[in-house]
């Protein structure tokens with residue numbers, strides 16, 4: 431192999447072969463296992479889609495039933511994990527709490543039996559089942575309340591909202607939330623998935639894989655953007671303020687959160703669906719002032735940056751949906767993580783079938799043959 435060019439951010443460099451999802455950034459297409467995400471958003475549920483992503487095919491009614499029951503059974507977390515979480519500072523970010531708790535699952539369940547299909551299935555079930563419980567538990571505990579137990583009568587998304595708010599949500603709210611999870615479940619090799627894959631390639635346990643991906647998702651250029659979008663909309667405050675705010679961002683080379691994407695050069699198809707969901711929710715639960723500001727932001731950004739392929743991405747409208755469901759802003763990214771666990775696990779499983787440790791190369795830009803200078807002879811700035 432010949433030496434190759436260094437490409438910052440590995441843009442357009444294939445790092446794996448995968449049959450899990452497909453994105454066409456020019457046409458705005460996203461498919462999970464070949465099925466358009468729009469169709470799944472209309473007809474499927476998050477758990478059915480997670481099954482599809484991880485096991486590669488749509489489940490039969492019997493398979494789905496068994497998968498859902500297993501997940502229902504494993505939703506509870508051990509009291510030692512709960513007690514550990516009680517010691518977390520309440521001022522800590524929920525993503526840091528989630529990363530720590532996800533890693534802690536490895537203390538209890540890791541056997542690294544990566545050749546055992548039973549172990550793999552159990553790990554998938556446990557992670558999908560327990561991550562939402564841990565997110566909700568941290569939310570209640572930082573408010574000074576005891577976490578509440580999962581409710582076996584409730585489906586995945588309804589139960590999560592119930593554990594988070596201590597109220598059973600109405601059917602539309604739960605369905606909208608479930609579709610949000612489905613839309614965030616997978617997106618080819620984004621930063622956190624790549625991080626999951628690098629960790630998985632060392633043949634470590636799946637809890638370490640997920641913990642490492644959660645840490646990567648937390649950054650504001652990735653999953654953290656949905657939180658920043660709400661901060662930005664609040665800062666803008668009024669529709670009249672939108673144009674000067676955006677113009678100022680552009681003039682000062684400040685990123686407008688919720689816009690731009692490495693792959694999409696048109697509006698992210700997930701943003702289109704999320705916008706429709708937000709509208710559905712506002713019809714049901716009352717109009718939202720931030721939505722008017724968001725529409726104006728989108729219009730102005732398209733006018734100013736559309737010619738450069740900068741359009742709304744998945745994070746732009748998701749915050750509005752979560753905000754309407756009265757979910758605290760700093761839980762938006764942990765919710766993204768609850769969904770993306772499906773994609774991370776799908777890539778983990780796929781990689782186990784043909785694993786090779788990730789070990790890229792670098793282009794060295796330092797010096798050679800440097801002398802070792804004794805400490806008493808070192809003078810800063812004169813080397």
Ligand code: CMC
Pocket residue numbers: 439620650651652653654655683684685686687688689690691692693738740743744745
């Ligand atoms: N606002 C203003 N300018 C932008 C934006 C934006 N949101 N996004 C890209 N640009 C400009 C950027 O300043 C650069 O201009 P120039 O060539 O003059 O320096 C040019 O477009 C290319 O930007 P880039 O950073 O090289 O593009 P990238 O592919 O490396 O970055 C991105 C992609 C998502 C990190 C970037 O668009 C961004 O920072 N967006 C805002 C944060 C955000 O919404 N992130 C969520 C991404 S989607 C879901 C997820 O991954 O979690």
